[in-house]
Amino acid sequence: MSNPLLAEWNTPFNLAPFDRIEDAHFEPAFDVALQEARADITKIAENPEKPSFANTIEALEASGEALDKVLSVFFSVAGADSTPKRQELQRSFGPKLAAYSSEVTGNKKLFQRIKTLWQVQDDLDLTDEQARLLMLTRRRFVRAGAALDGEADQRMRQIMARLSELGTKFTQNLLADEAGWFMELDDQALENLPEFLISAAREAGREKGVDRPVITLSRSLLVPFLQFSSRRDLREQAFRAWAARGAMGGETDNRAIAAEILQLRQERAQLLGYDSFAAYKLETEMAKTPERVKDLLWQVWTPAKAQAEADAETLTQMMQADGINGALQPWDWRYYAEKRRQAEHDLDEAALKPYLSLDAMIDAAFGVAHRLFGLEFKPLDIALYHPDCRAWEVTRNGRHVAVFIGDYFARASKRSGAWCSAMRGQAKRPHVQGPVVVNVCNFAKGDPALLSYDDARTLFHEFGHALHHLLSDVTYESISGTSVARDFVELPSQLYEHWLEVPEVLEKYARHHQTGEAMPPELLDKMLKAANFDQGFQTVEYVASAMVDLAFHEGDAPSDPMDKQRETLENMGMPQAITMRHATPQFAHVFSGDGYSSGYYSYMWSEVMDADAFAAFEDGAGAFDEEQAKALETHILSRGGSADPEELYIAFRGRLPGVEALLKGRGLVA
The missing domain is CATH 1.10.1370.10 (Neurolysin, domain 3)
Incomplete structure (x- = not known):
């Protein structure tokens, strides 16, 4: 077929053929795929056979495959490399997807099949994972309004469609405000700024098409400027612009x-x-x-x-x-x-940065994952959605596990923040290779790119989310990886940050980008002691x-x-x-x-657990305790949403934690 989004992907690891995908392909592919998804739902709902787990719940899991493929590509590029056309498509797709979602959960025949299975679940001989999936499916339908009738049902559909429109508009407004503002720095404004910041500001200026260094509203530029600029007037100007995003009028x-x-x-x-x-x-x-x-x-x-x-x-x-x-x-x-x-x-943070190059911190994140879980990372030379992106094949004991993609640099077309997503989630299905996981960050570009300690923590944080996908080992994609309660999802990511503070990790990977020398012990000691500053x-x-x-x-x-x-x-x-x-x-x-x-609040709720979970390593054989790493993978990272999160945490730790470890870890109590 001429549209690569609808064709078979005869590519390495069945990755999307980004070198052949154009913006013009998205809308027609979306329309075809949405029509196919609707047909899948109709087939399940109208099935004359008695409802079974296979012909209803598993059929729902398998429905909309083409739509999932199209949207996994579209939303990945729309968030990380926006264009006016992609923004227009987001505004168009949002209400249509909301309407489709409402059609699915509002399909009374389909919901009746799910209710029937729920009522006879004890007779279905389900595995624990299947029973969990049935419960979650029924709950999702009920909470989406499947039990509503008449005017209430219609109003719910209207609300969900409108919320989709508004959420898209909110995001695009924020991106517009962030992309539209920058502040040029003259020679006087550059005085006393560290070289890494001047270099990043020059790179930002080149991206903006001006001859001078600039400060943009990218956090990786703005925060260091607020830290190091002695020009109070410029700090105020930059901060007020940062604070005004989304509230500039118009x-x-x-x-x-x-x-x-x-x-x-x-x-x-x-x-x-x-x-x-x-x-x-x-x-x-x-x-x-x-x-x-x-x-x-x-x-x-x-x-x-x-x-x-x-x-x-x-x-x-x-x-x-x-x-x-x-x-x-x-x-x-x-x-x-x-x-x-x-x-x-x-x-001096400027003295730290030469030891925290992006490449070194990527190696550190990979190295820790190898020691804890036996994962290996091999660079791939493949087409991706932006020249800044990099990819690796992830293997364990010679077996393919996943493809990991890193998109690390800030640019005007990328929304702010950092996130992890899966272009393809883990599931046990024939003829499909493992998950495709993406980490997106907004680090200042440089030659080489040098990170702050907070940047390095962000990299480890997002890679912790990636591990939740990479090590997932469940049958059904809808409960794999990070498909867990929101206040549980940050546990793996925040827990992984702790390994950046392990001295032996920093001693191995925090090396000067020019000389290769390890970070001096006194500087390393100061950095760790200042971690709670x-x-x-x-x-x-x-x-x-x-x-x-x-x-x-x-x-x-x-x-x-x-x-x-x-x-x-x-x-x-x-x-x-x-x-x-x-x-x-x-x-x-x-x-x-x-x-x-x-x-x-979820980050804080998860931090209560991550502080306690890392203490399990410290109380054992140390940061690389093999028994604890195995328990972490077995009970949390591999399980996705296949069980209640409290059950998973208790299986790992033997109990639920209190707030004390968090307060102590943040240095807020003695």
């Missing part, structure tokens, strides 16, 4: 979009019989209720705020010593915190965002989310010099889709 303003999303979510929850969207959303998470989430967040907030306020006093004194009177401002915090870190820990600030900005997210969804939807944000922060006693990590108009976790709505 067509890209996200405030009205956020308000409508919250209203529709509340209506959706009430149609399904819940008092609030938070109650609806948290029912299927480990936390279960908003009250349990708030209990965790307040336990962390109190010591974090106390630490942040004490730190603010110190930083204010440093600022006043520079002759600047008045209150410490958000654009001052990182600058004086960096000076304090250098003074107290004698640690400024945790009051980091914890406060995170918990504030999580609290606001929960407040948005816990009761009646606010008519003005910005007022609700202000009210929530005031009630918490938010320190004046710290802002939310993600203010409402740019809170893509919450408003670009339902993924983290009422669930931004």
Whole structure:
């Protein structure tokens, strides 16, 4: 066939033939694939045979194969390498996919087949995984409104279609604001900036088509600028632009979009019989209720705020010593915190970066995975969706496991943040090779690319998500890999960050990019001792965002989310010099889709577990304890969503953890 998205992929590892795929292929392929998916659903629902697990649940698993192929490619490139055409297609596809999803879950004959199987499940002789899949399928249909009739059913379809439109628009507005702003730096502005930052700013300038170095709203450029620039006026200008994303007025303003999303979510929850969207959303998470989430967040907030306020006093004194009177401002915090870190820990981040090259940190992430799980990584020379992308074949004991793709550099066409996705998930199916897993980051480009310690942690974090996909070993794709409760999904990623702090890992991989010399022991020691530096600030900005997210969804939807944000922060006693990590108009976790709505707390919930889980290694034979690594793979990484997450964690650790290890790990308690 002429459209490569609809043809058989006779490519290495059945990867998408990116060198033959053009934007013009997406829409016709989508239309054909969507039609085929609808036909699959009709065939299952209209099947005259008695419902069975095979002809209903497994048939649902296998349905829409062509649509999955088309969308896996499209959404991968649309998020990481956007174009006006791809944005237009996102706006077009979103409502159509929402309508299709509503058609599936609203198909009364199909739902009746699922209900019938649910009612006779004890007679079906199902495996534990099949029983879990049946439960999750029924629950997904019920929570999507399958049991609704008449006007309620129609209204739910309208809500889901509109939410899809709004989420896409929110994302594209944010991308437009981020791509449209940059600040040129003259020679005076470059004074006192470290060379790595100047180099990255020059590269950003070339990408923007200007002759001078520039600061963009890419976090990998903006945060170092706020840390190192002695120009308070420019720090303020850059910070205000960063804080204004999504709230600049005009067509890209996200405030009205956020308000409508919250209203529709509340209506959706009430149609399904819940008092609030938070109650609806948290029912299927480990936390279960908003009250349990708030209990965790307040336990962390109190010591974090106390630490942040004490730190603010110190930083204010440093600022006043520079002759600047008045209150410490958000654009001052990182600058004086960096000076304090250098003074107290004698640690200069610019001195660290030559030892943290991107290539070395990739090797480190791979090396740890080899020691823990026996994985091997071989570079591949294949066509990918962008020249910056790199790929590796993952094997174990000579057997193909997966293909891993890394897309590491910031660019104007890429949305902000970092994420992991699977172009093809793991499942036990004939004639299909293993998963295809993608890590996307936004590191500043350089020659070579040098990372901050936070950048390196991000790389390890996203690779932890990748391992959840790579080591998945279940039968059905819909419960493989990261298809788990939102407040469990961050456990593997945050746990993997701990290995970046293992001295023997850094001694082996943290080597100077020019000389190859290992990081000097004294510098390594300073870096590890400074790992918890400024945790009051980091914890406060995170918990504030999580609290606001929960407040948005816990009761009646606010008519003005910005007022609700202000009210929530005031009630918490938010320190004046710290802002939310993600203010409402740019809170893509919450408003670009339902993924983290009422669930931004998940990182903290998972951190409670990851601190306890790494302690299992430390209490055993150390970071590379073979028995613990095997248990981690057996009970968590290989199981996906095939069992309840509490069961999986208890199987690994023998119990559920408390908050103490988290507070100690962040240095918030002695």
